[in-house]
Amino acid sequence: MSDFSDSLSLSSSGLRAQSQRLRHLSENIANTDTPGYRRKTVPFETVMHGDTPGAVETGRVRLDRAELQEIYDPSHPMADENGMYSGSNVELVIEIADAREAQRSYEANLKMFDQARQMSSSLMDLLRR
Template sequence: MDLSKAMMISASGMKAQSVRMRVISENLANSDSLPNTAGTDPYRRKVVSFADVLNRKDGIHEVKVTNVGVDKSDFGKRYQPGHPAADGDGYVQTPNVNSLMEVMDMKQAQRSYEANINAVETSRAMISRTIELLR
């Protein structure tokens, strides 16, 4: 395989994982946000979808972010009767963000990003060595 193509594939992976890390950061930042008024929903967790896309120009398969959607799981509830968004029983809906899951997803995205960096660095080193041999 052409080493420059290997670097382009790794770069697409790094870009996709950086989008994933941004979305996870947004989820964590909003994990404690509550609605302001009764009857409104709190922050809904976002999820990233990836796909293998053929780059016909270069003849390589790259990873692309296809969608940043929302998690349709149920909201949590917290008993807080004095809150303006509390229902008749005194419960306020809380975001469907599980901080532990988000941290685990962030760690996985970080490892994938690092693996792609290592692949780019290895390809670059191989190109440098090849140039040295040709001299």
């Protein structure tokens, strides 16, 4: 039975990690037009300790160090004497592509979780006979 619980633990760690990633991606998308906002990224790390080797968890949130976009708008309240202000470094197309990738990975982990649960249930039914 430990193989079933290991597969459930692996897939649930993937679900948690992708959920965290989607949270930060949606925050990035929401702040695309926020002046001075830096894109957040979440690295994944393999857990080597604990019951299930190979499980995944998220690391510390990192801010993208790419240059902020300089925007010319003299009427903006944050504009300097030259009419420029710093926008965000979020690329909407990249965020949407990353969100789609995270969503598909989440769905794959959910499918794996469901398959392991169904196999475990079928095994229990066979053992009851």
